[in-house]
Amino acid sequence: MFGQFKPVAFEPYGRRRSRWAVPRWLVLLLGGIAIGAGAVVYVQERHLPPRLSADASAQLRTALEQAEADRLRLKNDLADTAKRLASAVAERKALADELVTSRASAERLHEDVASLVEALPPDPRGGVIEVRMARFAVKNGMLTYDVVLSRERAGGKALTGLMQLVVAGESSRSAASTVNLEPVAIAVGNHQSLRGSLRLPDGFHPRQATVQLLDRVGGRPLGMRVMPVK
Structure with missing residues (x-):
């Protein structure tokens, strides 16, 4: 009876793990990545606007370039309009100054004519006029x-x-x-x-x-x- 006795290894922490077993933390990490990727896909598909195709992206890029060109053209037009407006304001001021000068000259001429009329001999017949x-x-x-x-x-x-x-x-x-x-x-x-x-x-x-x-x-x-x- 004692001759058939075999020694038994004592394992205080239970059965020894296999050398090629996957670590638990790696399983949790991979699971978290999978869950996050799935959540991203779910949000994109259900709650966010649909992703553009290649043709739609090209059209959007073309529209953006056209809008930028229109913006630059409008900016140049605005600058030209501002220049014309400034020129018109300056011309109007010059005309106003010229009008004031012309009125002053007309008043002086009127006074000169009045003086010349006073210097003329009177009408011998008189009259209302x-x-x-x-x-x-x-x-x-x-x-x-x-x-x-x-x-x-x-x-x-x-x-x-x-x-x-x-x-x-x-x-x-x-x-x-x-x-x-x-x-x-x-x-x-x-x-x-x-x-x-x-x-x-x-x-x-x-x-x-x-x-x-x-x-x-x-x-x-x-x-x-x-x-x-x-």
């Missing part, structure tokens, strides 16, 4: 006129009316005759200068012209003066 100066000449069948009118009590509103030229002279058909020319509208404030020409009848040779100032055609006389035609 005085004929301070009148010159007439004939050129190419036209009676050219240069007339200066004035008012002593002008007030703030111009007095409107008509200037009727009555021309006396000789024609080829008769020894002497008188012609009424086309009336000219007037609006006299402190003074008014009239310059122009009116057609004469064919073959008519004027000697003198009567300046008649009326409030309307055939209306109340406002002034009159007779002057020679040179």
